[in-house]
Amino acid sequence: MLRNITIGQYMARDSIIHNMDPRIKIVITIMMITALFFIDSFSGYGLFFLSVLVIISLSRIPLLRIIKGLRPVLFLVMLTLILHVFFTRGGEVIWQWGFISIEAEGLYTGFFMVTRIVLLIIFTSLLTLTTSPLELTDGIEYLLSPLKRVGVPASELAMMMTIALRFIPTLLEEADKIMKAQMARGADFESGNIVKRARNLIPLLVPLFISAFRRADDLALAMESRCYHGGEGRTRLYELKVKGTDFAALGVALLLCMVFIYF
């Protein structure tokens, strides 16, 4: 049951976008998100949306999957819309009932903000959909490495992320096992109010924590015996290489950002 869990929302495909260098993808995402906040017209959003569509079709990720990814933020989107529509004043009064009114300005900013949020979510999820957690870690490690000089332990952070990713399924499996063992002895994880349920989790969490620490201890020993001595002097099996397409993509993204910021 827990064997097939996937971490994050990565969808493996063979596409130009998937094969891009993770560092370039991260940089482009940051650039585009920043530029998004400079857009001040719906025609700008139109252009942004168009570029998003192009990326989606290049990445071979089904559109439905991306729309599904928006579901968790639906509440935020609706709330933003409602607040703006009813509380932003100005412009022509479109509809009035007692003291409640909808005015043109509110409608406009409401939809404006919603579009921004939706585009933001789509663009960032494109990064995580097309980049495996491992690549993301590598990319972040590399991008943070200039900060090593001021004492940011970039490679150690990346190592921690990798280990966390490695042990999530192991610990989930273990939690499942402990839970079943406790249930077999009459523990109840499903009834009662929130406080009671939280309290009932203690017999699950205590053994889980103890075993996690024991695992950490074992792993540290195993890493040490395989000559791990921090990030210094470490090489990698896969070295990141920036290719022609990466530069092309970066160029296009730069151009788009200029357009968004200046027009």
Next chain:
Amino acid sequence: MALIELRGVDFSYSEMETPVLKNINLTVEAGEFVSIIGGNGSGKSTLAKLLNVLLVPSAGEVIVDGMNTADEENWLKIRQKVGMVFQNPDNQLVATRVEDDVAFGPENLGIPSPEIRKRVDKALEAVGMEKFKDNPPHNLSGGQKQRVAIAGVIAMEPECIVLDEPTAMLDPQGRKEVMETIHFLNKEKGITIIHITHFMEETVGADRVIVMNQGSIHKSGLPLEIFREIDDLKKLGLDVPLVVELAHELRKKGVEIPAILSINELVDSLCS
């Protein structure tokens, strides 16, 4: 020159406690297959950790290929020469993909990327796991995980592999896979194996068996010699393989059976 040499080694985890190891003298030659058996608390795991400097002796010295483990400058070199595989298959794999895990050791050694690629492929092939190189380790069986762990050590091109109860948490199938793998590595690749176990039947194919008891070497010799004194082994709380015990009991009843180690040998001697 011996590959590994222990001279008068004592070890205790803290000064107050009684020592876990007392005056151990041991030499292991290159290419040997040595099995170390002993009951719980006999000090066999501690002995393993001394061999690749996860622990340093309180007294005496451990020399690996001419290097003393007391000198911190030698640690990385010694750990590269003497690899270690642990009991729990889950707690020694670092990466989220088999291939990346095998690459972990060579990466730490600072080996250039194309060379790592070659070593990883070779190591995975040696343990028969090349088909699984893109799998996440949590989807593998215990025996497969242990073989990946062994590949991770081989990729560092060690001269010796120390395995600390590598089969203790495995099912019979996994146990068989691991035992076949380490015998293959010893015979075909010439890697020295130090195999620590409490399953006596796993020591059958070894060149030498060392029996540990209460922190000292109780006796050492060929598997046949060790198994001859069954009552002595039982006193130490060790389980003798069923066939060996059966032969022993038959001998007591007057049936003439030469020293045997496996079922086939017993069948041969009874039916001849």
